[in-house]
Amino acid sequence: MSEESPKSAGTRARRPRRAVAPESRTRQPTEVRRRLVLEAALPLIAAKGVNDVGVRDIASAAGVSVGTVTYHFSGVREILSEAMVLEIERYYAPLTSAMRETPSPADGLRMLIDALFTEDTERHWRLWFDYWAAGNRDEEFARRQSERYLDWSEELRSLIMRGRDAGEFECDDADETAVRFVALVDGLALRWIRGAPPLNAEAARCHLHRFLASELRPR
Known part of the structure; x- marks a missing residue:
């Protein structure tokens, strides 16, 4: 060797x-x-x-x-689905917690309106509408999106009912008011993101505050 x-x-x-x-x-x-x-x-x-x-x-x-x-x-769509859950938890969890803890429901709703449209929420809305569009082609996406809407609407309905019971709001149907509020938020957000016709965050907030004043007539 x-x-x-x-x-x-x-x-x-x-x-x-x-x-x-x-x-x-x-x-x-x-x-x-x-x-x-x-x-x-x-x-x-x-x-x-x-x-x-x-x-x-x-x-x-x-x-x-x-x-x-x-x-x-499994792919980008699964990543989008789970990323959106993460985004919703990060965005809405502290907001809904603050709404629940606010002594005045009217102030809680005003706080929500001001938080929905800021320069920092543009990314959130872009993600949400991508998630929304995916629901048109995927039943699982559509199911999860429906759950998100139900949770979101329930938070609003509870806040409106709390304000009505406290004598801060005048409202005949909290469910219908919550539906109209959510629809208005989505429409304003879509117009803001697409820019057609142009709408800025401040104008979107003004529309929602006018809705609050006309629909709930806070005292």
Whole structure:
């Protein structure tokens, strides 16, 4: 058996190791990797629209491999669905909590109106309308969207009824008033995002405050 020379042994010892992707070096829990993908997808979908965002785009933004994305999600539409749940929880949870804790229901509704249309909520509405459009082609999307609307309408109905019981509102039918309010919010948001015809956030808030004054006649 021939002996290995010190030179060749040293060369072998100094041979560089194969590069390992960061995600492979530190194995993160499944929920952490899923959240990482969703957080990266939100601004992409809001900026480009769900139809113009691919799995590779999301993987690149998240700093993970395409395989990691496809392992955890079936495709961009599933990512949109779960990202929208994350967005709704982040946006509405603190808002609805503040509405419930406000002693005056009228003040709670005014606070809601002012929070719906700001320069910071444009991304939220773009995501929402992408999610809305997906419901036209996917029954599961439509079902989840219906649940979101029911939750949203119930929060409004409860606030309106609380105000009526406290003598702050005049309202014959809280359910119908909530339906009209939600429809007006959606219509104003769509016009604001599309810009056709032009509408800014301040004007949208003014329309909603006028609705509040005419429909509920707060005292």
